[in-house]
Each structure stands twice: as structure tokens, then as C-alpha cells.
Amino acid sequence: QVQLVESGGGLVQAGGSLRLSCAASGRTFNNDVMGWFRQAPGKEREFVALISGGGTFRSYASSVNGRFTISRDNTKNTVFLQMTSLKAEDTAVYYCAGGGPRSSFRLSPNYWGQGTQVSVSS
Numbered sequence: 001q002v003q004l005v006e007s008g009g010g011l012v013q014a015g016g017s018l019r020l021s022c023a024a025s026g027r028t029f030n031n032d033v034m035g036w037f038r039q040a041p042g043k044e045r046e047f048v049a050l051i052s053g054g055g056t057f058r059s060y061a062s063s064v065n066g067r068f069t070i071s072r073d074n075t076k077n078t079v080f081l082q083m084t085s086l087k088a089e090d091t092a093v094y095y096c097a098g099g100g101p102r103s104s105f106r107l108s109p110n111y112w113g114q115g116t117q118v119s120v121s122s
Helices: none
Strands: 003-007 010-013 018-025 034-039 046-051 058-060 068-073 078-083 092-098 116-121
Touching: 003 092, 018 034, 018 092, 018 116, 034 068, 034 078, 046 068, 046 078, 058 068, 078 092
Parallel strands: 010 116
Antiparallel strands: 003 018, 018 078, 034 046, 034 092, 046 058, 068 078, 092 116
16 A cells, blocks of 8 residues: 655745655555646646656647646655646645556546645636
């Protein structure tokens, strides 16, 4: 069983940047697809980005493509989400998630973190 703990959320002005971190523990996650989702108030949770186990494949939601970058450091069991050019509509609770086939990851990863709040003021 893998436990995920997110950090790095906070309040930022529109146009600013934040870097989220997700620390994994419990077992090695080097082979697991990892990613980020978010849920804004009154909306369903949505996919943001994923990265393959070795870090060679990345995929992004169209709404964040070109602004967000996902990366991972398998030596530290950590996944990152670098967010730039933030907009008010990026305001949401951001969740780290992992595990399961890459083909279905956007719908049903195997495990989740508790989330971290990101608020962008306009």
C-alpha cells in the first residue's frame, strides 16, 4: 500500500507560480504511473497530468498544457507539479494519485493523497 502526502499549495496571484510536491511511502513506486487531479468548488474532480514510471512519458489536460509541468524523482519517491502562469480558474484542491494502467489512469488510479489547496487571486 502506498501513502501519498501532498504539499506546496497556497495562495498566489494570477500570473504567479507554485510547485506542488507529492511524497510517497509504503513501498517503492518506481514502476507506477503517477499524476495529479484537481477539484474546484462545485465541480467534479478532473485530470491534470500524468507521468510514466520512468518519467519518459507525460500527458496533460488541454487546460494546463504549456503552463504546468509534471516530473518525478524516483530516488526520493516524490512527484512534482510545477504550475506557472496561474489563472483564477486553476483554483482547486489538487490531489496526487498513482498506480494502475496508464490507459485508464485518467479515470481510475489505484491510490490517492488527501489533497492540497491552491487558490489563485485575480
